[in-house]
Amino acid sequence: MRQFSSYLLIVTGVILITCSVVNGDDMKYRGLTPEEEYVIVHGGTEIPYTGRYVDTFEDGVYVCRRCGSPLFRSEAKFGAHCGWPAFDLAIEGAVETRPDPDGVRTEILCASCGGHLGHLFTGEGYTETDSRHCVNSISMDFIPADRIGTIFFAGGCFWEVENAFEHTSGVLEALSGYMGGTTDNPSYADVCSGTTGHAETVKVVFDTSVVTFKELAMIFFEIHDPTQVNRQGLDTGTQYRSSVFYNTQEQLTVLEELVRILVSQGYEVVTELVPACDFWPADDYHQNYFDNNEIRASCHTRVCRFPQD
Numbered sequence: 001m002r003q004f005s006s007y008l009l010i011v012t013g014v015i016l017i018t019c020s021v022v023n024g025d026d027m028k029y030r031g032l033t034p035e036e037e038y039v040i041v042h043g044g045t046e047i048p049y050t051g052r053y054v055d056t057f058e059d060g061v062y063v064c065r066r067c068g069s070p071l072f073r074s075e076a077k078f079g080a081h082c083g084w085p086a087f088d089l090a091i092e093g094a095v096e097t098r099p100d101p102d103g104v105r106t107e108i109l110c111a112s113c114g115g116h117l118g119h120l121f122t123g124e125g126y127t128e129t130d131s132r133h134c135v136n137s138i139s140m141d142f143i144p145a146d147r148i149g150t151i152f153f154a155g156g157c158f159w160e161v162e163n164a165f166e167h168t169s170g171v172l173e174a175l176s177g178y179m180g181g182t183t184d185n186p187s188y189a190d191v192c193s194g195t196t197g198h199a200e201t202v203k204v205v206f207d208t209s210v211v212t213f214k215e216l217a218m219i220f221f222e223i224h225d226p227t228q229v230n231r232q233g234l235d236t237g238t239q240y241r242s243s244v245f246y247n248t249q250e251q252l253t254v255l256e257e258l259v260r261i262l263v264s265q266g267y268e269v270v271t272e273l274v275p276a277c278d279f280w281p282a283d284d285y286h287q288n289y290f291d292n293n294e295i296r297a298s299c300h301t302r303v304c305r306f307p308q309d
């Protein structure tokens with residue numbers, strides 16, 4: 001039903017004027033230095049104890065140097081004293097393995113771009129996971145926790161909203177789930193029943209040095225219709241309401257400014273601006289739904305609504 005509604009809206013959506021910056025597909029690979037290319041593209045190894053993250057233990061996230069995808073959380077880093085950064089756990093789905101060309105080791109690569117990261121060793125007994133992801137510093141960038149922002153957007157079908165932010169530069173994580181209801185850990189069926197009060201919500205974690213909260217909020221207001229009450233297109237019900245669950249006063253100030261601009265443009269905005277509360281991630285099959293099912297069409301096509309676009 002949802003796929004049907006998406007396709008139907010695409011047909012009607014072609015008459016809309018889309019922004020010059022369209023959501024999705026704006027993620028580009030970073031240019032690499034010869035040293036980075038040697039490791040990331042050609043599977044080289046940096047000299048032990050020379051990498052910039054060997055002794056880094058601050059809170060934050062390690063992302064792929066080439067594509068920016070999150071790879072490891074700082075909580076997984078441990079002192080293996082092997083000369084390279086070591087992690088006992090990768091972020092789910094972030095890292096792929098394959099037999100190394102040397103016929104002995106297991107190579108690890110970024111699951112998003114295929115860039116070489118290092119090697120996986122098991123059975124060494126370092127930590128409870130008994131795994132050591134031995135990673136070249138040069139294959140990663142470290143984003144300290146104070147540079148990471150989080151916001152929760154509800155704007156109709158979360159498959160669509162997640163897809164839009166998943167492909168936005170600076171977004172480290174977009175996760176579908178539920179917020180704003182009265183029960184704990186609701187199921188998809190619970191939320192669809194309309195009795196729990198939750199909205200289909202996407203948690204967006206972002207690198208504030210790459211994308212600002214205002215830029216993300218503008219995308220949100222332009223990929224869904226903030227004037228529709230308890231619906232987006234053919235998806236109807238309170239779970240499809242337009243809401244932003246904010247975390248800080250600064251975020252609220254930005255949101256109120258954007259709503260004022262939209263109202264001045266003639267939009268009767270119904271988007272609720274409410275403090276964030278408990279977020280309940282949806283089941284795995286809802287995550288990355290469009291990418292995993294190779295659905296490219298979307299009814300959440302970005303439409304210009306701000307004069308400065």
Ligand code: FE
Binds near residue numbers: 064111113114
């Ligand atoms: Fe990558």
